[in-house]
Amino acid sequence: MHLTSVLVIGATVIALLVLAVYVIAVRTPEGKLDHVGGMRLVLWLGAIFPTVVLTALLLWALPAMRPLPHQSGDLRIQVQGEQFWWRLRYEDGNGPGVISANEVRVPVGRTVVFDVTATDVVHSFWIPGLGGKMDMIPGRINRLVVKADKPGIFRGVCAEFCGLSHALMAFDVIAMEPSAFDAWLASARGVPARADGRGAELFSANGCGACHTVKGTPHTAMIGPDLTRLGERRSLAAGTLPPTLESTAAFIRNASRFKPGARMPAYSAMPIEDATEIARWLRSADGEAGR
Amino acid sequence: MNRDPLKWHERLRVSLWTLIVPPAVWAGHFLFSYLWASISCAKVGSFARFPTLFVAGTVVALAIILVSGWIAWKQQRMTGDPPPHESGTQIDRLRFIAKSTLLLAGLSFVAVLFSALPVAFLSDCR
Structure with missing residues (x-):
């Protein structure tokens, strides 16, 4: 089930439980609960219940954090963080790399390997809708593997303070159907017609x-x-x-x-x-x- | 009152030092986890390089916490006056620190498990 639904439903249920316990506590006459009973209540509701819930959530969430596998033939996109923009280079092994900036296009359903680095200061590459954030460190290449499972537009941001315009360092990620992506990449490899003037x-x-x-x-x-x-x-x-x-x-x-x-x-x-x-x-x- | 002779764990001295054994083991295990993962990644270049070492370290940590918690459990059940145990007497002091140690042992046990669990799921150094 979707993470958000699970969290919202879970939070609602727990809030209702807390309210119920509150109502019961107010209505129960004083002295009804002895020391041992009270301690038992604290043990079960205060320690065992949250431990079980947290363990279940951890076991459920951890597999989702597993890094995606990738192969040598996968599309590679090198991203360099600069103050305050993104330098891109697409490598799909079918010709020279395609250089671009500030807007990432990825094919839906295919594994995409981002090799991220920086030239000036530390930046961080983050597309919340597609994967975790990855630091871009000068002199080092970090790898982030993502796979878009539906077409659409995702927003990406720089997630590590990098200077005055850090908050203005963003980009769009356009997840396209694979055939449209291939056509786009082929045309980006060429030279666009441009009116002289x-x-x-x-x-x-x-x-x-x-x-x-x-x-x-x-x-x-x-x-x-x-x-x-x-x-x-x-x-x-x-x-x-x-x-x-x-x-x-x-x-x-x-x-x-x-x-x-x-x-x-x-x-x-x-x-x-x-x-x-x-x-x-x-x-x-x-x-x-x-x- | 006619008491049985004290058992070994009841004769152990209880102090603030024994109180911090479980959280100290938790901290040690936490450090151990990070060192294990980073040394495997940096020096060997692959993630689960010495899983046996990691499992052994985790088992040792859990065992120390369990023993510490068991001793605390026994000590906080030693005969004394009725609750609350808040007077300045020897037995109240013992039961208070033992109870705190027991609670900390429970917390530390869960915490060590939680910091060890990701190793079972994560597969590389990224």
Whole structure:
């Protein structure tokens, strides 16, 4: 049975029992219970009953904590925690790894191995709907194995305080049907079609390519998040802003207004029209320009 | 009052030191569990490397707690005045500390079991 139902029903039953004992205690005339009877009551209700309940809960819950088995052919996703975003690399053994950021896609019903680490400070990778949290420690690779059993969108967060924008370091996990996932991964391996234009020129002219990669352009820097498929993500700036043209433009001009402590410099002198052009160009790759 | 000669466990001196035997064993077993798991994982690289050692350590811990609890059980039943045992007499002192030791032994027994149980279910070092 579902953990939540068991806990809710259990808590209700115990609360009712406590109330019943309370009512009985108030109604019973004084002196009815002698010392031995009272001690016996404390022993059974206060010690033996909770011990049995807790033991049963422990025995029931422990098997669920067993780490999932995995094999060498399973999909591997390397995740690196950075202040304050997630660097991703998908490896399924069928070609070069696919680099992405801030949004994880997993196939339903298949085992997925997350190899997590960090580059700056300790972060922690946590998708409450899919598995326990796993610390991301610089210089060390920790492994978390999950398996989504139904399609849907799960929220993931950083679960270890990592700096000013720790609370703004989140991501979505999209559990997709395996065939849809395979199609997505194959297309992510390629170079998306993107309209050339003023946005591309502005992106180069403002030096954005010094930190960001946009596949299919000369920009291949790895300091900031890969922006190749920015347009398909459900959020902007690692779960912080809505995926709109306006918020993208605003973020470009002053990232640390939305994410205090972010490494990206402010471009306050950049006209809003230019920022919007860059945003439009970045978001155009998924065919939903101007969303 | 005509009493039988005291048995060996009734002749044992009861003190705050005997009181903390069960929780101290619990603490020792707790430390032992962590050391066992981390040394197996770090040095040998696999989880249940010496399960016999762990089972033996757990059995020893449970046995010490059981003996301590049994002695306390016997001592707190020694003849004396009726409850509550709260006077400053020798027998009240004995029965009070023995009863506390017994309760602590019960708690420690369950606690040692609870900290040993995960080993039966977990299978690797992750």
